[in-house]
Amino acid sequence: MIAPAELQNIAIEIAREAGALARERRAEGVSIAATKSGIADIVTEADREVEALIRDRLRVARPEDGFLGEESAPEPGVSGVTWVVDPIDGTVNYAYGIPSYAVSIAAVSGEPDPRSWRALAGAVFNPAIGEMFHAARGEGAWLDGKRISVNPEPSEAGALLATGFGYDPATHAADLARVARVMPLARDLRRIGAASLDLAFVAAGRLDGYFERGLHPWDHAAGALLVVEAGGRVGGPDGVPGRGLTVASGPALFDRLLAAASEPAEPGLSNG
Ligand code: IPD
Ligand code: CA
Numbered sequence: 001m002i003a004p005a006e007l008q009n010i011a012i013e014i015a016r017e018a019g020a021l022a023r024e025r026r027a028e029g030v031s032i033a034a035t036k037s038g039i040a041d042i043v044t045e046a047d048r049e050v051e052a053l054i055r056d057r058l059r060v061a062r063p064e065d066g067f068l069g070e071e072s073a074p075e076p077g078v079s080g081v082t083w084v085v086d087p088i089d090g091t092v093n094y095a096y097g098i099p100s101y102a103v104s105i106a107a108v109s110g111e112p113d114p115r116s117w118r119a120l121a122g123a124v125f126n127p128a129i130g131e132m133f134h135a136a137r138g139e140g141a142w143l144d145g146k147r148i149s150v151n152p153e154p155s156e157a158g159a160l161l162a163t164g165f166g167y168d169p170a171t172h173a174a175d176l177a178r179v180a181r182v183m184p185l186a187r188d189l190r191r192i193g194a195a196s197l198d199l200a201f202v203a204a205g206r207l208d209g210y211f212e213r214g215l216h217p218w219d220h221a222a223g224a225l226l227v228v229e230a231g232g233r234v235g236g237p238d239g240v241p242g243r244g245l246t247v248a249s250g251p252a253l254f255d256r257l258l259a260a261a262s263e264p265a266e267p268g269l270s271n272g
């Protein structure tokens with residue numbers, strides 16, 4: 001089996017090229033190509049073009065691996081490794097010209113299902129700022145080659161937290177109730193608009209914690225590895241990030257944040 005560090009290098013190289021394309025398209029002007037499940041769930045031509053570029057590059061570099069991306073049909077592989085790709089995470093920011101969006105590329109082994117996969121390597125690249133977050137399983141997490149780590153403990157004044165709101169308006173009332181339950185732990189709350197950056201920022205100690213319901217595998221695959229490799233915890237009521245609740249933080253805050261963010265009826269704490 002190929003070493004995680006080698007997969008990481010492939011993810012970094014392709015994320016950089018994909019990010020440059022996203023940035024170039026952004027500079028030319030972006031229009032919304034379609035809405036998917038609702039008004040916030042948009043896709044631009046650039047989302048599709050960037051995913052196609054990543055897919056092409058992976059086909060050449062790793063022809064036997066599988067592929068799971070947001071904008072195209074999944075493709076099983078034969079090597080046991082699958083690439084989980086969000087070509088542009090934060091498409092609403094991208095479409096509005098807010099420089100908080102990212103290319104997220106992860107390599108996982110086993111079934112391409114967050115409940116059982118092992119994340120091996122990941123890269124989260126924000127091309128607007130030029131920041132590359134990257135991690136390799138068992139080896140650590142870095143921002144542009146410098147080691148990063150989670151905040152071991154939030155300040156006594158409270159935690160700087162981030163969240164997101166799902167695209168389904170039917171869940172907004174529950175999301176707001178969750179925010180109300182969590183606020184007693186918070187110094188302040190951010191809605192950055194790109195789950196991969198929320199997770200990368202937890203890994204880098206820029207945020208103390210993050211919680212959101214309804215993430216897809218490509219939203220969290222690379223970011224969750226960053227958090228774990230930076231010494232943090234990621235999980236949910238079922239113990240893994242997923243379509244239910246995802247919570248990420250340093251170890252000291254995790255259980256309290258998970259308990260506050262969980263639905264009162266959801267099962268209790270898990271190992272994350
Ligand atoms: C979305 C962003 C957003 C989060 C949504 C995601 P997309 O991804 O990460 O911050 O709140 O849950 O779906 O659609 O911009 O790739
Ligand atoms: Ca999307």
Ligand code: CA
Pocket residue numbers: 086088089090195218219
């Ligand atoms: Ca996404």
Ligand code: CA
Pocket residue numbers: 047070086087088089090091
């Ligand atoms: Ca996306």
